[in-house]
Amino acid sequence: EVQLVESGGGLIQPGGSLRLSCAASGFRFSSYWMDWVRQAPGKGLEWIASIKTDGSTEDYVDSVKGRLFISRDNSNDLLYLQMNSLRVDDTAVYYCARDIGYGAFDLWGQGTMVTVSS
Amino acid sequence: QSALTQPPSASGSPGQSVTISCTGTSSDVGYYNYVSWYQQHPGKAPKLIIYEVTKRPSGVPDRFSGSKSGNTASLTVSGLQPEDEADYYCLSYGRRDVFGTGTKVTVL
Numbered sequence: 001e002v003q004l005v006e007s008g009g010g011l012i013q014p015g016g017s018l019r020l021s022c023a024a025s026g027f028r029f030s031s032y033w034m035d036w037v038r039q040a041p042g043k044g045l046e047w048i049a050s051i052k053t054d055g056s057t058e059d060y061v062d063s064v065k066g067r068l069f070i071s072r073d074n075s076n077d078l079l080y081l082q083m084n085s086l087r088v089d090d091t092a093v094y095y096c097a098r099d100i101g102y103g104a105f106d107l108w109g110q111g112t113m114v115t116v117s118s
Numbered sequence: 119q120s121a122l123t124q125p126p127s128a129s130g131s132p133g134q135s136v137t138i139s140c141t142g143t144s145s146d147v148g149y150y151n152y153v154s155w156y157q158q159h160p161g162k163a164p165k166l167i168i169y170e171v172t173k174r175p176s177g178v179p180d181r182f183s184g185s186k187s188g189n190t191a192s193l194t195v196s197g198l199q200p201e202d203e204a205d206y207y208c209l210s211y212g213r214r215d216v217f218g219t220g221t222k223v224t225v226l
Binding site (some may be wrong): 035037044045046047050059061062095100102103104105106108109110111 | 207
């Protein structure tokens with residue numbers, strides 16, 4: 001089955017770190033750019049990061065630059081989001097998504113909730 | 119980069135049509151023919167329903183159609199069905215991928 005499954009979310013204190021994972025299956029993971037998109041409670045979607053097929057190029061929204069880092073392991077079909085210096089406004093459901101180009105994300109995971117609170 | 123502007127809500131009766139607008143700038147919607155639309159039901163992940171302004175992924179009903187004029191893209195849902203009640207978001211390729219503010223569609 002073609003799917004993405006996120007894990008790693010939870011409750012974390014402000015300033016803490018967390019690593020999210022996204023396991024891909026059913027397709028050639030290494031052939032696709034991959035992205036992370038988040039959605040704060042009751043709010044809209046926000047694209048936050050993307051990574052090239054071979055991991056050589058990354059891009060981030062300004063609000064997470066220097067704190068969140070996207071990476072991938074093509075040998076094990078895994079996408080990661082390392083989250084450092086977490087802030088209360090990072091609280092959101094985090095989705096990984098398969099990128100077919102030019103802002104089109106055709107496969108999404110179910111999402112994992114990250115709550116930043118003291 | 120600020121979000122693309124969508125109306126907060128839209129509604130229609132079953133069988134009617136509803137059109138949602140997505141207004142950007144000459145640097146995103148107006149420059150690129152790369153606007154996508156996503157449908158999101160409560161508590162669920164978004165689903166791609168339109169990409170590259172007018173293209174539908176396999177499995178998406180042809181009741182969903184997209185268009186663009188100048189800096190504004192539009193999604194039309196024809197023959198509204200109860201299951202079309204959801205939030206809809208546009209996204210434009212640009213210097214950064216920017217989502218729209220979202221539109222809640224209600225089927226009356």
